[in-house]
Amino acid sequence: MPHGGDRSVKFGVLQFPGSCDERDALLACAKVADAELLWHGDRDLKGADAIVVPGGFSYGDYLRAGAIARFSPVMESVIEFAHDGGLVLGICNGFQVLCEAGLLPGALLPNVERRFVCRQVDLEVVDAETAFTNRCAPGELLSIPAKHQTGRFYAPDLDPDLVVLRYATGHCFNGSQDEIAGVRNAAGNVFGLMPHPEHAVDPLTGSVDGLSIFSSMAHAGVAV
Amino acid sequence: MSRSEAVALGLTEGEYDGIVDRIGREPNQVELAMFSLMWSEHCAYKHSKKLLRTLPVEGPRLVLGPGENAGAVDVGDGWAVAFKVESHNHPSAVEPFQGAATGVGGILRDVFAIGARPIAVLDSLRFGEPTSERSRYLLDHAVAGIGHYGNSVGVANVGGEVYFEAPYEQNCLVNAMCVGLVERERLIRSAAAGVGNKLVLFGASTGRDGIGGASVLASAELGDADADKRPTVQIGDPFEEKKLLECSLELLDRGLLVALQDLGAAGLTSSSSEMASKGEVGLRIDVRQVPLREADMEPFEIMVSESQERMLCVCEPGRVDAVLEVCARWEVGGTVIGEITDTRRMEIFDGDERVGDIPVEALVDDCPLYDLEPAAPAAPLYDAPARTLEATAARDVLLGLLASPNVASRRPLFEQYDSVVGSRTVRRPEQADAAVLAMPNGGAIGISIDGNGRRVACDPYRGAVEAVLECAANLACAGAEPLGLTNCLNFGNPEKPHIAWQLTEAVRGLGDACRALDLPVVGGNVSLYNEGGEGPIYPTPVVGMVGELPDPLHAGRTGFAREGDAIAIAGPFAPALPGSELAKLRGEPLPDGLPETDVAAVRAAQAAIRDAVRGGRLSSAHDVAEGGLLTAVAESCLAGGLGAELELDVADEERVFGEGPGGFVVSAPEAALRELAERIPVTIIGTVRGESIRGPGLHASLDELRAAHGALAALFD
Incomplete structure (x- = not known):
């Protein structure tokens, strides 16, 4: 198994109406651990050790990105799970949902150029001590696709210690504050990022650099 | 309904008479609306069907x-x-x-x-x-x-x-x-089958958008009053489509459907009547069962609305509840609106009142087909393009071609699209000549x-x-x-x-x-x-x-990949300037005819290139198209981030900027090119090297090429 995955750890990947990348996230998780989809209308997390809130346009992102999904039955359980210290990863729309739910600091605003952009970007690992980056080296660059229209991270009072990933110089197309690509909560068990590590887990489709996020979680899941 | 009303809906007087002939009376409003769409060019292919049968x-x-x-x-x-x-x-x-x-x-x-x-x-x-x-x-x-x-x-x-x-x-x-x-x-087909089976409409509700889209908009020339036609354009809701997609696939996964059809042009009219025609059955539809966005819609409007994100399926009566359950799970509306009959007629009801009754065959299969009356034009149909390029030095012509809107990088467009969702994309745009x-x-x-x-x-x-x-x-x-x-x-x-x-x-x-x-x-x-x-x-x-x-x-790649590889032009390439991108930029009139192509030779060259790519023997392969050979070389330079040293006579404009099928710019170790030359013509023209494209009478850095190639970005500022 690559990156020291562990079948005793189980990922739960949420599925909302309008999720787009949930199957991709499921495939990525399945490379390092067990994984199962969790339906938005069910409160049961089915014994998952770690939760992935995937990308897409949950509930069409009507009203505001992530604003409706945050109130779904499954999210009630995820919020409780996070408060109990469970590992939660939010990718793109999932990051937006976790911000809306108050599990992560800050908010995601429309990109400075107000267009959807899909581009392979380099991310610098700022903090390699987290449950989501323990398989990375400090300062390591990860090549991962980013694709979004509402990804400008904004958190004026952010504790700088919470920054986990930053866009490498010249790679931040969305105008995020301090070029921040991913942040964690103060407790360290919830992490969100706009780029898509689940789309960088296979050399065939361009990069395997995203796999370390999932293997880090699997590793941390065993440690817990 | 009268002939003049038929003409207003896009039918000819002759077609109206044909309708009266086929149903034995004058059509009412619902029927005429249905005919006007089903007999439109967009739905009936009345000017192209005979030609299409030759393919x-x-x-x-x-x-x-x-x-x-x-x-x-x-x-x-x-x-x-x-x-x-x-x-x-x-x-x-x-x-x-x-x-x-x-x-x-x-x-x-x-x-x-x-x-x-x-x-x-x-x-x-x-x-x-x-x-x-x-x-x-x-x-x-x-x-x-x-x-x-x-x-x-x-x-x-x-x-x-x-x-x-x-x-x-x-x-x-x-x-x-x-x-x-x-x-x-x-795989599921769209033919309705099983008398007594139910017709379920699911997806979005039905509104007044897109009425007449297939006929008055799609089947007529554009003109000055087009702003007035904006209400004939439908409004899309991708979230509804996403749910509809997942719902449809789950219905099929569970084996609940007999037939499935989408609602496109001409809405419920075409989807239902085509299902009936293919299944050789009749349908009875009650428009009052159709969920509406506006309560006062007329039966004819319901039948022809092109509201988006709707599907129609046929299921056995015992499975209706299961079908509606799946719809509810995906938060998609689903309603039984009719059933299959053995009448081979489209019977439209508004509650108890029959508001339309048409033989399926007349509606779907009897639209008159027209023979075209082709005649080659005596004079040129198109004005010469505007002259926009004065340059003659090869370097300047190359930069002009790379900056031409038809050649410049499409990155400002394709970066607005998600190219990776689904975890299948092996080659994204600009990585190879085809997506993989x-x-x-x-x-x-x-x-x-x-x-x-x-x-x-x-x-x-x-x-x-x-x-x-x-x-x-x-x-x-x-x-x-x-x-x-x-x-x-x-x-x-x-x-x-x-x-x-x-x-x-x-x-x-x-x-x-x-x-x-x-x-x-x-x-x-x-x-x-x-x-x-x-x-x-x-x-x-x-x-x-x-x-x-x-x-x-x-899978092959467009870009040069390795310093020291030889660069070659391969295939039966016989370029010509008339009709090329360069001729356009120079404002030359369109030629009357293109050179003949030896299709068999081109096919053989494609097979040889394909085999060499599959065998991993080529570092890159890129077909020569708009802008000709030198443009193709520059594109391979830019895609790979590597320069090229060329031994080409760039004064021979026809050779370096002419166009025509059958040419490929490939790069590989020389031995691989010699092997390729056993099957097709191969001429080595240079070496992958450095950070510029250079040769006798030619020098441009990759940065200069990239700047020219990036011309479209300015359109999206």
Whole structure:
């Protein structure tokens, strides 16, 4: 198994109406651990050790990105799970949902150029001590696709210690504050990022650099 | 209803008389509305059907041919790939964002209507010159609409093409192609069957949007009052489509359906009557059961509304509850609106009152077909393009070509589309000449879409042959062998003899090229009446092609990959300047005819390139197209980030900037090129080296090339 995955750890990947990348996230998780989809209308997390809130346009992102999904039955359980210290990863729309739910600091605003952009970007690992980056080296660059229209991270009072990933110089197309690509909560068990590590887990489709996020979680899941 | 009302709906007086003849009385309002759409050019193909019958539709790998919502080919191990291209030209010319968005929505539904999960979208766009404010507006909004819809549904947009030419100024083209993946045994047809079975409408509710879209908008020339037609353009909701897609596939997974059909042009009328026609049954529909957005809609409006994101299915009565349960799970509305009868009539009820009663055959199959009256034009149909390039030095010509809107990098467009969702995209835009997607059986498919209308305007027959060869060449460079093609025939008004001639010649070219490559046409679409006040568009047959390659690890690349590799021009390349991109930039009139192509030799060259790519013997492969050989070399430099030292006589403009099928720029160790030369002509022209393109009389740095190639970015500021 690559990156020291562990079948005793189980990922739960949420599925909302309008999720787009949930199957991709499921495939990525399945490379390092067990994984199962969790339906938005069910409160049961089915014994998952770690939760992935995937990308897409949950509930069409009507009203505001992530604003409706945050109130779904499954999210009630995820919020409780996070408060109990469970590992939660939010990718793109999932990051937006976790911000809306108050599990992560800050908010995601429309990109400075107000267009959807899909581009392979380099991310610098700022903090390699987290449950989501323990398989990375400090300062390591990860090549991962980013694709979004509402990804400008904004958190004026952010504790700088919470920054986990930053866009490498010249790679931040969305105008995020301090070029921040991913942040964690103060407790360290919830992490969100706009780029898509689940789309960088296979050399065939361009990069395997995203796999370390999932293997880090699997590793941390065993440690817990 | 009277003849004059029929004419207002787009029918001719003769067609109205034919309707009266067939139903034995004058049609009422509901019936006339239904006939006016089903007998429109858009639905009945009345000016093109006879021609389309000349296209080859058989092939060893064919699974579904023309006549179903989408065609499909076998890709092995029980898997099939479904695909189709369709136009949404007139809606996009009137309202580009929604027109393009709903064009994507419509083609997605065509593909999941046969049970396939959409895995890729490609688009083919035509606008007037970007110097025109209107063209920039159309481009900006159409691209945003395509992105908005496709990104939201979560289907990768993996490729496409765009050309800018003055004849598209008033009538832009927006063609979208969708590719889907399905286990062969899960394919479902649209034929209604089983008397007493229920007809369930599911998806969005029905409103007044898109009324008359197929007839008064899609089947007539554009003109001054087009702003008034904006209400005929539908409004898309990709979130509803995403739910509808997942709901439809789950209904099929659970084996609950007898038949499935999407609602597209002419809405409930065409979807239901075509299901009845294919199943040789009748249908009884109660419009009062249809969930409405506006309570006071008339029965005829309900029958012809083109509200988006709706599907129609047939299920056994005992399974209705299970069907509605799946709909509820996906938060999709579902309602029984009728049932299958043995009458072979479309019986429309408004509650207890019968408001329409038409034989299915008259509505679907009896539309009169017209013979075209083709005549080659006596004088040139198109003005010479405006002269925009004065340069003659090779370096300046090359930079001018790279900056030409038809050659410049498409990055500012394709970066607005999600190209990676689905975890299948092995080659993204600009990485290879064709998109490459991994298949569940370990193989891969290559996909390409192309069609240079200016070449077809020069020579409708040979231009159409070139469009097919160009797609096949793109696939060859990726290592893929073609399995089938779909086409969208975008032409002017076929009632005019010179347009009829363009159409006839182009279809003859398509057919001959397909036969020469042993390729079936699996389906497609025809868009006629593409004319504005200043004349017809360039005749534009857009070809979409799907091929297979055994090993995605050996998918080809466009870009040079290794310093020291030899660069060669391979294949039976016989370039000519007339009709080329350079001739256009210099304002030269279109030539009357293109040189003849040795199709068999081109096919052999494509096979040799394909084999060399699959064998991992070539570092890069890129077919020579717009801008000619030197432009192709520069594109391979830019895609790979490596320079080239060339030994070429750049003063020979025909050789370095001329165009024609059959040429490939390849790079590899010399030994591999010598091996390739045993099968096809190969001439070594240089070496991959450095950070510029240089040779006798030529020097341009990669940065200079990149700056020129990035010209389109300015259109999106």
